[in-house]
Amino acid sequence: MKKILTIFLLLASNSIFGMGEPIISTVDLIQDLETKACIIPEKEYQENLDAYRNLHSLDDSNPLYTSKIKFYTKKLEGTVAGYKLITKKDLSHLTVKKRSFKIEVDMPTDEEKLMYISKKIVNSIISTEKMNAILLFYYYPCTDYTRSYSAGKVVWAPYGNWDKAEAVTAGDYQLHKYSIDVKKIISKKYSMNMTESKKQQVFYDVIKLQENGYGGSLALELIAKNNGLAVDEVSEIVNEGDMCNWPRP
Structure with missing residues (x-):
């Protein structure tokens, strides 16, 4: 008051x-x-x-x-899903202070969770350092961290644009905004009742049927019936298999 x-x-x-x-x-x-x-x-x-x-x-x-x-x-x-730091990289040049991070995040996730984690990380950094921009790449545990982000990407920079980092002095955050890109979310509602090896087998069987001439939806329906699953559950398993590069026929 x-x-x-x-x-x-x-x-x-x-x-x-x-x-x-x-x-x-x-x-x-x-x-x-x-x-x-x-x-x-x-x-x-x-x-x-x-x-x-x-x-x-x-x-x-x-x-x-x-x-x-x-x-x-x-x-x-x-x-908020659990998360842990994978790698960090200093991309600063002269007086422009920039940093990028690769972070592993639990499945499933969404925009609200990634924004919460991102703000927590950014606030922690700028409480002790003056920055121009911070870039956060999010990955699911089973994905290849050397490739493009599998969960999402968050940019904290002037106007939410990484390329505008030089537009301000380090420590001046009046123009800073967040921009976010979230990849397709896997609900994994089936995961509590299925082992990893079982899911991989379902994925393998679907791909095998598709390669043998069965249409995409027909393959899903057949495998769903054989395994007592709903078609959308099999579809999510296939999405996860594609993302995690599970073995194929």
Whole structure:
């Protein structure tokens, strides 16, 4: 509350001494942000977290904002896939500080989870270093890390564009945005009841039928029937096999 009063008094004094009318008071700004926060669906954890962090930056004594930040942080942490660093590379040149990372992430994942992980990594880095841009490549555990990312890619840079890293001074983040590309998600709803070797056999059998002239959908239907699976489950196994380069006939 002290922060609000200080800003409000400063704005008021500027007006009194002819330094210009304030466009909007901090109190009005908070009310506007609160109104917007109230209409964000509760399941949008990251959006809610960002909204209450903004409010907390304006009034760090408000217990509601603190409580909401803790609540949505916990919600996000409960849904985020596990991850671990594979490699990191310093791509800096002269005064332009750039870094890239390859990260293994559990399946399945989605945009919200990758954004949460990315923000956590970026915030950790810029808390101790001044950067221009950070690039994060995400891979599923079974994929080849020397190839293109299999889970997703996140860029944190001016305008969300890696090529614009030189547009700002290291440490100036006013123009920084995130951009994200998420690969097709595998739900793996069947994985709890199937071993890795069994899934690989299903994949192998589908590919063998397809190579012997059975149409794609027919091969899926036959293998699904033989293994007591739904066609969409077999389709997901085939997608996973393609991604993980499982053995083929």
